[in-house]
Amino acid sequence: MTTPRLLDLFCGAGGAAMGYHRAGFDVVGVDIEPQPHYPFEFHQADALEYVAAHGHEFDVIHASPPCQGYSRMRHLPWLRGREYPLLIDPVRELLEATGKPWVIENVADSPLNGALLCGAALGLPLVRHRRFESNILLLFPPCPGHKPMFHGGATMAYKYRHSGGVSGVIKGQDPRQALGIDWMTRDEMRQAIPPAYTEFIGLQLRRAIGVGE
Numbered sequence: 001m002t003t004p005r006l007l008d009l010f011c012g013a014g015g016a017a018m019g020y021h022r023a024g025f026d027v028v029g030v031d032i033e034p035q036p037h038y039p040f041e042f043h044q045a046d047a048l049e050y051v052a053a054h055g056h057e058f059d060v061i062h063a064s065p066p067c068q069g070y071s072r073m074r075h076l077p078w079l080r081g082r083e084y085p086l087l088i089d090p091v092r093e094l095l096e097a098t099g100k101p102w103v104i105e106n107v108a109d110s111p112l113n114g115a116l117l118c119g120a121a122l123g124l125p126l127v128r129h130r131r132f133e134s135n136i137l138l139l140f141p142p143c144p145g146h147k148p149m150f151h152g153g154a155t156m157a158y159k160y161r162h163s164g165g166v167s168g169v170i171k172g173q174d175p176r177q178a179l180g181i182d183w184m185t186r187d188e189m190r191q192a193i194p195p196a197y198t199e200f201i202g203l204q205l206r207r208a209i210g211v212g213e
Helices: 015-022 047-057 088-098 175-179 186-191 195-208
Strands: 005-009 026-031 041-044 060-063 102-107 115-117 130-134
Touching: 005 015, 005 047, 015 026, 015 195, 026 047, 047 060, 047 088, 060 088, 088 102, 115 195, 175 186
Parallel strands: 005 026, 005 060, 026 041, 060 102
Antiparallel strands: 102 130, 115 130
16 A cells, blocks of 8 residues: 655645554655754655645645644734734635645644644644644644643743743743654744654545545
8 A cells, every 4th residue: 555645745844744654644744944854754845836736646744833823922022023924814715725634733723723732632632722723624632721821921831841941831841742752952942843742643634535444
């Protein structure tokens, strides 16, 4: 049986990619920036141009467009007034044009038409809510409930914050173990999707395209 191929757009250092790999996909990453720690085949390119030219070559497409313009962190005093690319709509349009199964991931406050996935719901010692939209049905476990991510004050400081400045990881936990990531720098881990998220999604995608687990 041929291994299904998955295109990983805006791939970063490969947190999402590793989860899809563990779910049984052959993953190819694309990012506008060099990604020397990306663990699979990588192409430095504009993600929108690449999917327009090559999206038809893949069985499934995942995209994680920049989140800064949708994140609540943009309201911090020292970030107000900055402009960030808002790419969810053009990404969705291009993915729909491919006719392939697709998934878009972004932060909880993004305008995606999808459900939230929480690390605690997957048994992980972290709270890193991410929203996922797809053109196939994805079923997520409910968030088990936990303390709010933010408390009051101008700095919007995290209650769940560290070890080592990696947000969402419960204090005292090794972020590498909590995230399931041991190949990234700390800065890369701050933005990464925990591989357990996309492994969970990837198994559903495999069933949707008829290759099972």
